[in-house]
Amino acid sequence: FWGHGAAIAYPGCLWEQRQGHPGQFASLSQVFCFPVFYVKRTKNHQWRCNEATFSCSSAELCEQWIQVTREQLSLLTNRPKRLLVYINPFGGKRRGKRIYEEKVAPVFQQAGISADVIVTERANHARDHLTTEANLQQYDGVVCVGGDGMFSEILHGLVARTQNDNKVDQNRPGAELKPCMLRIGIIPAGSTDCICFATVGTNDPVTSALHIIIGDSQPMDVCSVHHNDVFLRYSVSLLGYGFYGDVLADSEKKRWLGPARYDLSGVKAFLCHNYYKGTVSFLPAEDNLGHPRDKMQFLCLLVSKWFHSCVAVSSSSWKVICGKFIAINAANMSCACPRSPKGLSPSAHLADGTADLILVRKCSRLDFFRHLLRHTNTDDQFDHSFVEVHRVKKFHFEPLDPQPLLLENQSELPKKPGFCPMGSAQTTCIPSAAHSSWNCDGEILHHAAIQVRLAIHNIAETVKRKIKLRLHLITAKVSCLKALGKTDSALMTHNSLLKC
Numbered sequence: 358f359w360g361h362g363a364a365i366a367y368p369g370c371l372w373e374q375r376q377g378h379p380g381q382f383a384s385l386s387q388v389f390c391f392p393v394f395y396v397k398r399t400k401n402h403q404w405r406c407n408e409a410t411f412s413c414s415s416a417e418l419c420e421q422w423i424q425v426t427r428e429q430l431s432l433l434t435n436r437p438k439r440l441l442v443y444i445n446p447f448g449g450k451r452r453g454k455r456i457y458e459e460k461v462a463p464v465f466q467q468a469g470i471s472a473d474v475i476v477t478e479r480a481n482h483a484r485d486h487l488t489t490e491a492n493l494q495q496y497d498g499v500v501c502v503g504g505d506g507m508f509s510e511i512l513h514g515l516v517a518r519t520q521n522d523n524k525v526d527q528n529r530p531g532a533e534l535k536p537c538m539l540r541i542g543i544i545p546a547g548s549t550d551c552i553c554f555a556t557v558g559t560n561d562p563v564t565s566a567l568h569i570i571i572g573d574s575q576p577m578d579v580c581s582v583h584h585n586d587v588f589l590r591y592s593v594s595l596l597g598y599g600f601y602g603d604v605l606a607d608s609e610k611k612r613w614l615g616p617a618r619y620d621l622s623g624v625k626a627f628l629c630h631n632y633y634k635g636t637v638s639f640l641p642a643e644d645n646l647g648h649p650r651d652k653m654q655f656l657c658l659l660v661s662k663w664f665h666s667c668v669a670v671s672s673s674s675w676k677v678i679c680g681k682f683i684a685i686n687a688a689n690m691s692c693a694c695p696r697s698p699k700g701l702s703p704s705a706h707l708a709d710g711t712a713d714l715i716l717v718r719k720c721s722r723l724d725f726f727r728h729l730l731r732h733t734n735t736d737d738q739f740d741h742s743f744v745e746v747h748r749v750k751k752f753h754f755e756p757l758d759p760q761p762l763l764l765e766n767q768s769e770l771p772k773k774p775g776f777c778p779m780g781s782a783q784t785t786c787i788p789s790a791a792h793s794s795w796n797c798d799g800e801i802l803h804h805a806a807i808q809v810r811l812a813i814h815n816i817a818e819t820v821k822r823k824i825k826l827r828l829h830l831i832t833a834k835v836s837c838l839k840a841l842g843k844t845d846s847a848l849m850t851h852n853s854l855l856k857c
């Protein structure tokens with residue numbers, strides 16, 4: 358695949374070409390050809406696989422081109438060759454298996470990628486398989502075919518396996534987690550698919566498959582969520598209390614509706630117009646990490662942060678805000694999705710060690726409606742007197758009224774099918790009107806009082822890798838152009854001129 362200086366070529370084949378003017382008997386001349394499949398960017402961040410057929414005047418030249426192309430390909434070590442694929446047949450519109458078989462498997466095969474596919478049989482099947490059984494050394498990556506909840510499940514499985522293998526107790530607050538060496542690819546087949554949408558710019562399965570094939574990668578912040586120093590879950594997209602927590606809790610009982618369940622539960626939560634009393638405390642991020650309303654684009658800010666993050670920066674002090682909140686949202690990324698193309702926090706960055714903490718205080722239904730509506734257009738959803746947003750590195754939430762800690766087990770809790778907290782506290786909270794639940798990447802956390810901190814990716818390393826890859830691609834293209842220069846007279850593409 359020629360997406361970023363990479364292509365795949367089949368062995369040369371004999372291909373007859375008629376020459377001469379239409380209507381005249383064309384003299385047959387033998388030419389040799391090979392197809393090259395390449396990634397073509399189309400509108401709305403969508404990618405498609407195109408094909409160009411090269412033809413040469415001799416078998417030797419054809420072989421030479423195939424050899425050069427394959428040599429360049431082999432230098433792209435970030436491209437996966439063997440993947441472990443988990444398909445959730447239960448998520449979204451329950452089309453995960455079909456999406457994979459019809460849209461993804463064919464391009465994986467074309468790119469010479471082998472995949473071991475597991476269709477999950479229950480919730481947390483993928484997590485448990487990753488944590489205990491999977492032989493991860495034989496894979497270049499794991500692929501999640503599902504939505505954010507499924508991605509979260511695989512993330513937890515990989516992180517738990519990595520910590521277990523390195524004897525790290527992830528339940529210990531402040532434990533220095535070992536990085537996972539395997540990447541997680543996402544094929545969107547869920548209901549919101551915000552992690553895919555916010556990183557790729559679309560929730561198109563073929564586009565995601567092509568990103569996986571050419572070895573793209575995007576580091577992400579991971580929030581750890583604790584309750585009274587007991588680890589609960591990780592989050593990479595939304596941690597939402599109040600509105601989004603209520604939406605999720607209610608929608609779980611309507612899973613048979615598929616993605617539409619969120620619309621119904623969203624209207625119900627809006628009409629209920631619940632607010633929740635509590636105290637939010639947070640540690641603001643340093644000034645050089647930007648601000649949620651600075652509207653700076655991701656990459657330019659990433660590079661600038663890289664250069665600035667090497668210098669010592671002023672240490673912030675904790676801020677405390679008490680009040681009545683309709684929604685408390687921590688966006689670890691923009692949380693863009695088809696419902697909200699710019700997301701909960703359009704300027705939130707993916708791997709900067711911060712989250713954007715959005716506090717929506719008690720307001721009228723009309724004002725809250727206006728705020729929600731701005732998520733669907735270009736108006737600034739933070740430009741309200743009852744909304745404030747802070748870029749933070751850590752935050753805590755404590756409800757005003759302590760939650761009743763009654764249950765020793767989860768049996769009486771209304772729970773998401775198959776949901777069970779990773780490291781839940783020995784005692785469990787029972788939902789009550791005075792408390793919402795946390796929406797953690799689409800999983801329900803019943804503990805209202807939580808402590809959240811950010812894992813910081815090595816931004817410098819990320820940018821270095823991107824720059825190194827770019828330099829390599831330029832080198833690859835120069836060598837191809839040199840090769841073209843030698844044989845440009847004999848070489849042409851049949852379908853289109855491939856721009857190296």
Ligand SMILES: CCCCCCCCCCCCC/C=C/[C@@H](O)[C@H](COP(=O)(O)O)NC(=O)CCCCC
Nearest residue numbers: 504505506547548549550551623697729732798799
């Ligand atoms: C008057 C029109 C109002 C429209 C409001 C639109 C606001 C949309 C904000 C979207 C935020 C999305 C945050 C993503 C959360 C997901 O992780 C989670 C689980 O995803 P998945 O497992 O793929 O289903 N999705 C949700 O919590 C659904 C939130 C929907 C809120 C309407």
Ligand SMILES: Nc1ncnc2c1ncn2[C@@H]1O[C@H](COP(=O)(O)OP(=O)(O)O)[C@@H](O)[C@H]1O
Nearest residue numbers: 448449477478479480503504505506507547548
């Ligand atoms: N085979 C299965 N049966 C039931 N639940 C499953 C299965 N596989 C995964 N799950 C669970 O389904 C939940 C939702 O998955 P997800 O792909 O996020 O769909 P959606 O986007 O519709 O929420 C996840 O919490 C996951 O643990």
Ligand SMILES: [Ca+2]
Nearest residue numbers: 578689706711
């Ligand atoms: Ca972030």
